[in-house]
Amino acid sequence: MASSLESNKLMAGILTAGIIAMGAGVVSRMIYSPEMPEENAYHVAVEETGATAATETAEEPIEVRLASASVEAGEAAAKKCAACHTFDPGNENKIGPGLYDVYGRPGGTHAGFSYSQAALEHNAPWDAAELDKFLTSPRTYMPGTKMAFAGISKPDERADVIAYLHSLNPDAPALPVAEAAPTADAPATPDEAPPDPDAAIEQAPEQTPEQGG
Numbered sequence: 373m374a375s376s377l378e379s380n381k382l383m384a385g386i387l388t389a390g391i392i393a394m395g396a397g398v399v400s401r402m403i404y405s406p407e408m409p410e411e412n413a414y415h416v417a418v419e420e421t422g423a424t425a426a427t428e429t430a431e432e433p434i435e436v437r438l439a440s441a442s443v444e445a446g447e448a449a450a451k452k453c454a455a456c457h458t459f460d461p462g463n464e465n466k467i468g469p470g471l472y473d474v475y476g477r478p479g480g481t482h483a484g485f486s487y488s489q490a491a492l493e494h495n496a497p498w499d500a501a502e503l504d505k506f507l508t509s510p511r512t513y514m515p516g517t518k519m520a521f522a523g524i525s526k527p528d529e530r531a532d533v534i535a536y537l538h539s540l541n542p543d544a545p546a547l548p549v550a551e552a553a554p555t556a557d558a559p560a561t562p563d564e565a566p567p568d569p570d571a572a573i574e575q576a577p578e579q580t581p582e583q584g585g
Contacts, residue, residue, distance in 0.1 A: 384529050384560050402561070431527040435549060436550045437528055438535060438550075442535065443535050443539045449529050449533050449574075453582050457471045459472055459540060465484050468518075469482040471540070472541070473541040474498050475498055475503070475540070476499065478495055478498075479497070480494065480495050481495075489516060490516030491536060494514055499545070503534050504528075506532055507524050507533060508524065508525070509522070
């Protein structure tokens with residue numbers, strides 16, 4: 373009799389524990405049930421602006437930047453190109469063509485270098501304007517170029533490099549110079565001369581005396 377009672381207690385305890393466990397699971401799912409997203413991705417909110425406003429910044433013309441460009445700074449900046457180009461008078465080719473006399477040289481004409489078809493077809497002289505555009509983003513300005521260099525984003529640094537390249541060519545044409553802005557304080561030229569003060573004095577008319585009758 374006692375053994376049967378103990379068995380009943382044990383079975384009741386197991387049943388109670390099972391009911392509690394099941395109930396706890398249901399309650400926990402009700403409380404902590406997550407809301408699954410429709411897509412398994414996290415979207416970053418980015419403010420959409422016009423492509424021009426996002427990518428373009430106002431910069432001074434190359435002629436203005438060259439006025440304050442530094443050959444020494446350009447030489448230092450050009451060291452990043454030394455793995456592919458030479459800058460000494462030997463002008464030997466490496467991965468890229470020698471750049472000793474590149475300023476003023478028609479594109480795609482350095483002897484012994486195998487240029488891309490894009491460079492051969494472009495064939496414009498490397499003046500300040502062309503170098504400034506090309507160095508900004510070679511692959512954007514000349515699609516199909518072999519040059520893997522990403523470009524120089526800083527306008528002043530590009531001007532320094534161009535000034536340095538210009539200094540390497542003894543026969544290079546002169547760098548462009550920005551035109552001077554007109555002076556705002558220049559005196560205006562009068563259309564007519566000011567009147568003579570003496571001539572402006574009005575004289576009273578002569579009075580005629582009345583005659584008696």
